Amino acid sequence: MALIVQKYGGSSVGDTDRIQNVARKVKTYRDRGDQVVVVVSAMRGVTDNLIGLAKAISPLPSEREMDMLLATGEQQTIALLAIALHALELQAVSLTGAQAGIVTDGVHTKAKIANITPKRIHELLDQGNVVIVAGFQGETMEGQITTLGRGGSDLTGIALAAALKADLCQIFTDVDGVYTADPRIVPTAQKLDEISYDEMLELASLGAKVMQSRSVEFAKKFGVVFEVRSSLNDNPGTIVKEETNKMEGVVVRGVSLDKNQAKVTLVRVPDKPGVAARIFKALGDAAVNVDMIVQNISHGGADGPGATDLSFTADKPDLAKARKVIDDLRREIGFGDVIATENIGKLSIVGVGMKGHTGVAGRMFEILANEGVNIEMISTSEIKISVVIDLARAEHAMKAVHAAFID
């Protein structure tokens, strides 16, 4: 008999038919004799609808009241899933985040879990219940309802698995698992049987939409092994866990392509201390999400400070905001032209095996050169190499890199 925590996202519980489908899936585990804790999100569309109502009243609604409002979405799903489980003659009890003992700090709309007291869950499990917990929400010590922000239901699932010392944590979603690349672009992409936390984190930050980084970080911190799998079939998914020696034998675990970035280049920026700091401080203050930054050596003049070209990438929707920040700094800093383009793609390869293998970057650049793809920017970490390339060639380049490293 295992203790399993399962999390089902908004599309898995999108209507009453799907909720009944989840109930049948839970039943297959319960019938095996497992104890099951189910974490659910709001039904797809419910949260957006509630946000719409709030925004119709005020452009900047209070965060405390948004938590009060949005927490109702998950509360509806837990009750409906309990009803669906009862209809299958299973004992089941739903719990809000607060009732489940999930205590958070008081930072409304993006609260952090402070601790979990799973006493009530254990009691209900021991009485033979499936316990259904509202994802995405908790309560402060003072009894204020809080929500955990984007991806919060994944976090609830993983944190509960840690607190309950669950044998297994399953994140059910609408994809079969984690793939070596997006199968819509790379038809030969393969589902991974397993992936390390660090690889998963890099993929998450690179735009692979499977999970938010902080849920993976939480799992890594508390050593929660979890499986990403589909709620729509019975295929095994991808196990996410600490890296093993075996994993290091694979140089490239996955290839990702982020088409949602724009590039800005400032030409002839004075090469003086503090200039880069000034620029990126201003961008940060304006909430521009900057990703890659590249600055090359200075073309110094003999009779004065040199100048350098400075490039960075940011989320496409932030480009207009970024341009405004840069224009406002022009007089103060005194640089030349500003070149901005949305026609880029960020292509990345990820793998813990890179740590033990040399020449991976060189091989990637060679593949791209063979395809006639020009590299505009390069950024590397211990387990990742990213390049910025022309958007028009990006999918072609991705297939070539995938073919060379993985197929």
Added chain:
Amino acid sequence: MALIVQKYGGSSVGDTDRIQNVARKVKTYRDRGDQVVVVVSAMRGVTDNLIGLAKAISPLPSEREMDMLLATGEQQTIALLAIALHALELQAVSLTGAQAGIVTDGVHTKAKIANITPKRIHELLDQGNVVIVAGFQGETMEGQITTLGRGGSDLTGIALAAALKADLCQIFTDVDGVYTADPRIVPTAQKLDEISYDEMLELASLGAKVMQSRSVEFAKKFGVVFEVRSSLNDNPGTIVKEETNKMEGVVVRGVSLDKNQAKVTLVRVPDKPGVAARIFKALGDAAVNVDMIVQNISHGGADGPGATDLSFTADKPDLAKARKVIDDLRREIGFGDVIATENIGKLSIVGVGMKGHTGVAGRMFEILANEGVNIEMISTSEIKISVVIDLARAEHAMKAVHAAFID
């Protein structure tokens, strides 16, 4: 500075425009320097929609889970109203029933309020907040979410007014107050400035849709004076309070007509002890809501037990159920024909002044006789006289009675 409890029903908070309208109304009181506690219902349609989702999954959903589900409706409204008050630059904080200190028994879907600990409300009021409380809901001592059943939000308002020792309790609705008769039927109907609890109770039980009986009973028990008024204009409403000497000067406070009743007559029922008990026990077990019961004297035979005709009225939707119960009892009890009709109306006059006036019933019957209206059943209480008459003549009869006693 007064402490006011205001309750707004589902149609008063039916959409974001109406919620903003409620916020403006609350602001006029707050601007006067009053402390305001606002109780709200779910937005019109929300509760029915949630019930629909539950019923799509199971015909008989668990009552605990229905409470978990339905409590979200009011929780959404309190958050949206708080956001609307903030937009008017008022301090406001929303509280669920549990957060407001409303403790109930554990009878899910129709819980009774056990006690209210309004400490948190007082603190928030003292800090300058409008306090918004979710109607219709509470929490058990064990932390289970409960709902109070139909009319529960009125009850929350009145119970909070009692617990807070409020100076004023206002029940905002979509009518201007309590009328001497339904103005849609009787154009000369007048809005009452005041009415006693007992009169209001009789009107409620007679089908006047303004409020559920138990909220009025609660107000009477705890001496909570409240006003029923419209959320759509600024007209004063009707004050509901303990009867005064002045009230007793008015013989008939109001006239009501209930067109939602059916009549069943059992012909030649054996006049033996226990027969009526058997019949109405069976109807009660089948959840048939019986209202009036009339049994006349026995037409006894010399050589055996006599027989009597027994009539009762019940809610129209219960008629088929009632007929089945009666048919099932036929062999056991042995009565003659069963005559059932939906073509009746129950016409009632209500007034605490009846207690001090004789001849009121006689006068009512005379008015009906003058109009050629036949009386099929009669039932009286200390402050009410009800007659069952032909549905086709009922509205005409109502106008005649209203004209004679009130106009």
